[in-house]
Amino acid sequence: MARDKLITIRIEGEKRQAFGDLAKSQNTDTASLLYDFISQCLDGGIDISLVTGKGNRLDNRIDSNRIDKLEMTTQKIDERVGSIAKKLTDWVEAIDNRLNDCDRELTEKITSLEHRLKTLSIQLDIQKDRQGETPDMEPLINKALRLDHLDVQRLIDAIESQIEESTEIDEADYESVTSPLPNQETVETADAVETDSIDEPGTDAIKPVPGDTVSIESVTGEGTVSNRQGLTNDQLSKKIGIPTSTIEKWKGKIREGKEITSTKYPKFFKQWTLNLADSLWYEV
Numbered sequence: 001m002a003r004d005k006l007i008t009i010r011i012e013g014e015k016r017q018a019f020g021d022l023a024k025s026q027n028t029d030t031a032s033l034l035y036d037f038i039s040q041c042l043d044g045g046i047d048i049s050l051v052t053g054k055g056n057r058l059d060n061r062i063d064s065n066r067i068d069k070l071e072m073t074t075q076k077i078d079e080r081v082g083s084i085a086k087k088l089t090d091w092v093e094a095i096d097n098r099l100n101d102c103d104r105e106l107t108e109k110i111t112s113l114e115h116r117l118k119t120l121s122i123q124l125d126i127q128k129d130r131q132g133e134t135p136d137m138e139p140l141i142n143k144a145l146r147l148d149h150l151d152v153q154r155l156i157d158a159i160e161s162q163i164e165e166s167t168e169i170d171e172a173d174y175e176s177v178t179s180p181l182p183n184q185e186t187v188e189t190a191d192a193v194e195t196d197s198i199d200e201p202g203t204d205a206i207k208p209v210p211g212d213t214v215s216i217e218s219v220t221g222e223g224t225v226s227n228r229q230g231l232t233n234d235q236l237s238k239k240i241g242i243p244t245s246t247i248e249k250w251k252g253k254i255r256e257g258k259e260i261t262s263t264k265y266p267k268f269f270k271q272w273t274l275n276l277a278d279s280l281w282y283e284v
Contacts, residue, residue, distance in 0.1 A: 230280025242268065251279070 011019070016030075023033040040046045233251065237244040242265055250260050254274050262268060272281050 230275060230278060230282050232280060236272070236281045240268070240272075247281075250274075
């Protein structure tokens, strides 16, 4: 049988006293308690890592490494989130600025359109007062409906162009109405002249001078007219009920030397003729 070995250990006095109290609480002495502890460690009954504390230190190091990695990852995530948030903020600010610019530009264009439409409305009212009739706005409205896909500026230009085209003929009629009629010289006959003041002997009585009426050759070749008052396109339209635009088209073709016939108004050119000298219509 192997001889027992004596083990000598150095321990602090307080721990020695505490160990002795622990042995007494287990109804044994310190030597027996220490022997039992060594035996259980050798038999695997006690986890040495729990006694020595090396396992805890390793776990602590592992936990520390994990915490450090987590902190680094969290920091990177925070930086990435901050970068994304800044970009989003910049994008939102840029979109807001663009929307504000678009709103300002649209407001300016709408204001400009309102002013220009108001001016055009005033011009149309003036023309209506001059001509005594309401301008035909249906072609303009139809034109605007066809152009509703255009942007604001192009729509304004298209409306102005259409109004100018639709009012050119009316302006020409107004000029013909307001222009003074050509002076027609008339020669009084001898019957209308006072002869009491004529004292010169041998003076023959004043004879009528031919040409007291003006004969105007019909452009259409239908006949002649006297010097009665001529009518403008608008006046003739009101008199016979034919649209002014139709009469104006006829006038333009007559000025170009074209022959005019109308199946809708077949009697017109037999009853009326155009004098190119004053651009007025005379009844045949």
